[in-house]
Amino acid sequence: MPEGHTIHRLARELRRDLRGRTLEVSSPQGRFAHGAEVLDGAALAKAWAHGKHLFLELDPPEAPPERLHIHLGLFGKFRRRATPAPEPYGAVRLRFAGPEWTWDLSGPTACELLDDDGRDRILARLGPDPLRPRTDPEPFISAVTRSKRSIGVLLMDQSVIAGVGNVYRSELCFRHGIDPRRRGVDLDRDTVAAMWDDTVALLTVGVRLGRIVTVEPDDPCLETPRTTMAKLPRADRLYVYRRQHCRRCDAPVEWFDLANRRVYACPVEQH
DNA sequence: ATAATATGGTGAT
């Protein structure tokens, strides 16, 4: 379930469970056997994220200046279990066994050791991350308002904004009443600035709840306004993504492909 | 048993 919120939350959880602990590192599946060997016996020093990229800085006993770069892709998952953990279930690429908690990684697109240059090459192709504190939205605003590509495509472009994925893009466009096919250049700076602020807010909620919730707790579409988003039933969490009918006005939701992925929109409320 | 699907990204054409 990886959009940016998932990765930032993971960084936080890994810090909480593993920071400062000596780790037994292994690759039960074998595909990261070499890296696991290098990292075995190291301690987690830092865990941080930029967009959908996770970086784990280790304190290896022999200290090569290396860090682990992980990208979950579409299928990647981390599972947490109490130490001592049972035999890995399924294809576990990497296991971190700390004294209290063990984390298993499966299905990542990237799981590799990087030096400073490698890290910089990745950061260089990422746009601003709404979840990083005090991030300047200007590069996002100017990239969008100067582009002839559609806002639906731009929101999925990690060099324009890092961390938004397919669910948030549909929901962001809905919340701003914008048809995802509208060209960036046709949007006002103010509108785009408001979308940035909204992205910060939505992703922050995502980190807190560990799930994507974009419906406002006091939205008139909810019969009983909620004081908290935490308990919203599944059907009440999103406005349009993968829905048959718009959560707000009940019009049939349209879908089409943009950037090779399906995007959903309400034909009544988005123009 | 096999297929379809999923919140992602890269590299070739």
Place this chain on the structure above:
DNA sequence: TCACCCTATTATC
């Protein structure tokens, strides 16, 4: 624009 990579779960035969 497409093919392909990564894996688990759910749906369908």
